[in-house]
Amino acid sequence: MTGGLISEVRRSSMRSAASPAVRPARDHIPGEIGIWLFVAGDLLVFSAFFIVIALGYKTQIELFTQARATLDMWVGVLNTLFLLTGSWFVAKGVESCRETHGVSSHRYFALGILCGVLFVANKSFEWGLKISAGITPLTNDFFMYFFVFTGIHLVHVVVGLGVLLVARGVSRRPVLRAKDIRTVESAATFWHLIDLLWIVLFSMFYLL
Amino acid sequence: MSDQADLKYQLIGAWFGPLFLVTFVLFWGVIGQNLPNPSPDLSADALVARYVESLGSIRLGFIVSLIAVVFYMPWTTALSAMMGQIEGRGRTLTYLQLIGGALTVMVVSFSAMFWVAAAFRPERDPQITQMLTDVGWLCIDLQYACTTLQMVAAALVGLGDKREKPLFPRWVCWLTIWCGVSFIPASLTGVLKTGPFAWDGFFSYYFPYFCWLCWFTVASVCMIRDVHRRMGEAADVRGGEAIGHAA
Numbered sequence: 001m002t003g004g005l006i007s008e009v010r011r012s013s014m015r016s017a018a019s020p021a022v023r024p025a026r027d028h029i030p031g032e033i034g035i036w037l038f039v040a041g042d043l044l045v046f047s048a049f050f051i052v053i054a055l056g057y058k059t060q061i062e063l064f065t066q067a068r069a070t071l072d073m074w075v076g077v078l079n080t081l082f083l084l085t086g087s088w089f090v091a092k093g094v095e096s097c098r099e100t101h102g103v104s105s106h107r108y109f110a111l112g113i114l115c116g117v118l119f120v121a122n123k124s125f126e127w128g129l130k131i132s133a134g135i136t137p138l139t140n141d142f143f144m145y146f147f148v149f150t151g152i153h154l155v156h157v158v159v160g161l162g163v164l165l166v167a168r169g170v171s172r173r174p175v176l177r178a179k180d181i182r183t184v185e186s187a188a189t190f191w192h193l194i195d196l197l198w199i200v201l202f203s204m205f206y207l208l
Numbered sequence: 209m210s211d212q213a214d215l216k217y218q219l220i221g222a223w224f225g226p227l228f229l230v231t232f233v234l235f236w237g238v239i240g241q242n243l244p245n246p247s248p249d250l251s252a253d254a255l256v257a258r259y260v261e262s263l264g265s266i267r268l269g270f271i272v273s274l275i276a277v278v279f280y281m282p283w284t285t286a287l288s289a290m291m292g293q294i295e296g297r298g299r300t301l302t303y304l305q306l307i308g309g310a311l312t313v314m315v316v317s318f319s320a321m322f323w324v325a326a327a328f329r330p331e332r333d334p335q336i337t338q339m340l341t342d343v344g345w346l347c348i349d350l351q352y353a354c355t356t357l358q359m360v361a362a363a364l365v366g367l368g369d370k371r372e373k374p375l376f377p378r379w380v381c382w383l384t385i386w387c388g389v390s391f392i393p394a395s396l397t398g399v400l401k402t403g404p405f406a407w408d409g410f411f412s413y414y415f416p417y418f419c420w421l422c423w424f425t426v427a428s429v430c431m432i433r434d435v436h437r438r439m440g441e442a443a444d445v446r447g448g449e450a451i452g453h454a455a
Contacts, residue, residue, distance in 0.1 A: 034382030041386045048411070052404055141403065148396060148405055155392070 030094075031186030039193050042156075046197050049149050053204050056141055067142035068208065070135075075126045076206035079119050080199065086115030087195045090164065094188045097171050097181060109168035112191065116161045123154055146205055153194070153201055160194045163187045211442060214289075219435040221286025225428030228279035229421060235276055236320065240269025246341060247408045248401045252334035255341060259330050266327050270320040277316045284309025284358070287431060290375055291365045301361040308358025315355075319348035345407045350398055352391035352416070359388030359423060375434050380426055387419035 029036070057064045093108030127147070130136075137147040167187035170180050237243045241262055246255060259266060284306060291302040322344030326337045363384035366376035376384070394412045396405040404410045 032378065034378055037379055037382045038386055041390075045390070045411075045415075048415075138399070144400065144403060144405070148393070152393065 031189045032182055035186040035189050039189065042193060042197065046200065049145075049152075050200060050204060053145055053149070056145060057208065060141060063140055064142050067140060067146075068205065071146075071206055072126070073206045075122060076202050079122050080202050082115045082119040082122065083195045083198050086112045086119070087192055089115065090167075090188045090191050093167070093171060094184055097176055097184050101171075101176055105171040106168050109164055109171055113161060113164050113168065116157055116164065116191075119157055120154065120161075123150065123157075149201060150205070153197055156194050156197065160191050163190050215435060215439050215442065218286045218289055219432070219439070221282040221289075222428060222431035222435055224279045224282040224286070225424060225431065228276065228283060229425060229428070231276035231279065232273065233421070235269045236273040236316075238269075239265055240273060240320075240323070241266050242269075245345075245408050245413065248342070248345065248397070248406050252338040256330060256334040256337050259327050259337065263327060263330060267324065270324045270327070273320045274317055274324070277313055277320070280309060280313050280316075283428070283431075284313075286435075287362060287427070290431060290434060291362065294365050294369045294371070294375060301365045305358050305361040305365070308354050308356075308361060311351075311354035312358060315348055315351045319344040322347060346398060349394045349407050349412060352394050355420065356388040356391055359384050359420075362427070363388070373434075373437065376427070376430050380430060383426065384423050387416075387423040390419040391416040 089108045089112040093105055093112060096102070096105040096108055130143075135143055137144045164187055167184045170176070170183050173180060176184075241258075246258055250258070287309070288302050288306040291305060292299050295302050322340050326340035326344070330337065362376075363381040366374065366381035366384070367378065369375055393405055394407075394416055397407040397412050400406045400409075405412050407413055
């Protein structure tokens with residue numbers, strides 16, 4: 001996802017001359033400043049989450065290793081795939097809005113939303129299986145962290161889906177003003193953040 | 209009331225912000241022994257021992273807190289007045305912020321009152337003292353949504369403020385929403401007794417409360433500045449009129 005962000009910044013700077021909607025030059029920051037405050041804040045909080053998980057592995061190594069082994073890695077892989085694909089569609093959507101704005105713009109966002117919905121469905125399926133097997137947040141510290149951290153991430157995904165719906169709505173407008181581009185960029189930035197956070201959560205819970 | 213008097217009351221209301229902050233942290237946090245606060249994992253006997261050990265301090269802290277918490281009210285009404293000017297006729301968000309602030313006062317008040325009741329008869333059955341302590345913490349930690357709505361309403365009006373010199377800069381509005389949402393993990397205090405999401409944990413206590421007071425401080429500074437600026441403008445207008453009359 002960082003790759004997506006960087007390439008987006010790069011792309012926008014390359015194309016600034018061609019597109020009047022994009023502010024000029026290399027120092028263009030996608031979206032509005034507030035969304036980056038959100039990104040910084042969430043990265044800070046999730047960093048603290050990651051430290052908490054790492055401390056759990058340190059103090060209860062046996063319990064954590066055993067509990068981790070009961071998670072199905074492929075469910076996690078599938079979810080990673082959904083989010084990465086979704087992020088790619090969203091990045092394409094932003095590119096399309098900036099450049100050859102047309103029908104494809106909002107279709108890309110719709111595909112991004114579809115990926116997000118698949119993520120939520122897969123996550124619910126995984127949680128449902130665990131809960132029906134009698135495993136809940138109260139089982140042990142590992143599953144408390146697992147449910148709480150992936151739950152907080154899931155809240156982000158649901159909010160992100162709402163944000164993408166707004167971006168899709170904006171991208172349906174026949175002509176996009178600079179303000180509309182900024183809205184779309186802000187939405188995409190938030191979606192990429194969700195992607196980044198998931199990749200770290202995925203590696204800490206399923207791969208470590 | 210004259211505009212001058214109106215502005216004066218808005219200024220007084222905004223200054224109740226720093227007053228609330230200092231008295232609340234001092235009495236609720238330090239003197240009331242909430243830094244650190246009692247763990248939900250403490251046994252009933254250990255909890256009673258904690259009360260007995262600093263009975264005078266805990267009583268003083270929470271009884272004064274119950275007065276200091278109402279400083280949040282004039283601050284909320286001053287913010288409502290400023291938001292009302294931005295929002296115009298409908299004022300849906302202004303009213304939402306107003307009742308959000310009012311209910312925040314009640315949520316904080318009730319929890320402190322339960323702790324005063326817990327400290328009232330330390331010689332009673334420890335189970336009852338434990339229950340009163342539980343009710344106080346669950347009261348304040350599970351009912352944060354009143355405050356979250358207050359904050360989100362203020363932020364939305366701030367984002368819609370199209371004046372040349374807005375009440376809140378845009379980054380403050382985003383910070384407000386983020387801080388308001390940071391309370392969400394506190395809902396887990398209804399279930400967990402240990403770890404970072406219990407009511408004495410980092411993510412359910414220290415972090416969201418810090419974020420709330422952080423927003424409160426930043427918003428207070430913006431409000432005080434805004435009133436001073438408008439007072440200055442009003443004085444300029446009066447000065448201009450006086451010169452006009454003299455000429």
